[in-house]
Amino acid sequence: MNRDGRGPAWSNSLFEDNAEFGLGMRLTLDKQQEYARELLRRLHTRISADSMQPPVDVEQFGVGGAEGDLVTAILNADQDDEAGIAAQRARVRELKRRLQGLEGPEASDQLRLADGLVRRNVWIVGGDGWAYDIGYGGLDHVLASGRNVNVLVLDTEVYSNTGGQSSKATSLAAVAKFAAGGKRTPKKDLGRIAMQYGYVYVAQVAMGANDAQTVRALLEAESFDGPSLVIAYSHCIAHGIDMAKGMEQQKNAALSGYWPLYRFDPRLVDQGKNPFQLDSRAPKIPFSDYALAENRYRMLRQTSPDEADRLMAAAQDAVDERWALYERLAKAEPPPQRHSDAPPEGSASSSAAGPAGGASDAPKKGAER
Secondary structure, X not given: OOOOOOOOOOOOOOOOOHHHHHHHHHHXXXXXXXXXXXXXXXXXXXXXXXXXXXXXXXXXXXXXXXXXXXXXXXXXXXXOOHHHHHHHHHHHHHHHHHHOOOOOHHHHHHHHHHHHHOOOOOEEEEEHHHHXXXXXXXXXHHHHOOOOOEEEEEXXXXXXXXXXXXXXXXXOOOOEEOEOOOOOXXXXXXXXXXXXXXXXXEEEEOOOOOHHHHHHHHHHHHHOOOOEEEEEEOOOHHHOOOHHHHHHHHXXXXXXXXXXXXXXXXXXXXXXXXXXXXXXXXXXXOHHHHHOOOHHHHHHHHHOHHHHHHHHHHHHHHHHHHHHHHHHHHHOOOOOOOXXXXXXXXXXXXXXXXXXXXXEEEEOOOOOO
């Protein structure tokens, strides 16, 4: 909580329905805002008739816009950044002051819902066991909805909360419960799957590798008016490492090319740019230099050294193939610019092309007229 008494409101769902639970929060906030905006229109004349002068600090935020009208300024407010949100909070403070002098059920409802006119972001936070496995169906449904929710996946590559079982996020060659002989299939590329929609902001980050890129991705995800997915490398005791060196391992994961840092921002399509931005440089160390610093990769060498070598070679091939794919995406020609702003039912979206070139729906902002 900050000095103004504001901070995140937190609630826990079941493990399996994390995404749907967060979407329910988003839908509730959207409906409250929709009703608050409707009430503003109904009360426009009465609110504007208030003869009391607004406080000085509100005028500094441009409460009334060019016409000096509070209601119009609130309805058309740009809340894309912190300055815009602060300005809207000032307007809402003035609105609540004026509502104090009005009577009737609509004025009462408006006073109760006024804070909903300020932008609120919804973050859905979970691990890879949920996002890649048990809750993937729900996650995919929520991302496909086009609604303005942010998803942060803390990817430990195992079911950390239940003892380190293998998940679809587990890397090829890693040992985990239910993969005692080393996992024989590559890690699921959750980010690339989400990119295919074309209207989902996607980023892969690692604080230990590039903290500035991590912060930038989180800020971009939150400012994006639509679904976003941020996948964060999360070192874990189940990896069999000295946890004090976790950030170093994150850096080595990126240096090896195993964990490439990237951002996919659909808004760049409207600027005639490639939405996929590869933030990592070409791999500088082999995958084994990163992997063999962890017990989950080393332990198979003690029981089955030949199999361990075979899987390690296969893992290097998987890293090389995925890196080559990402390089092609980063060098690809930008997709065609959008021609339609018509939103699909249930979301404010327009057409965009994803990295595979397919047509999808991309959220687009609009102002009250």
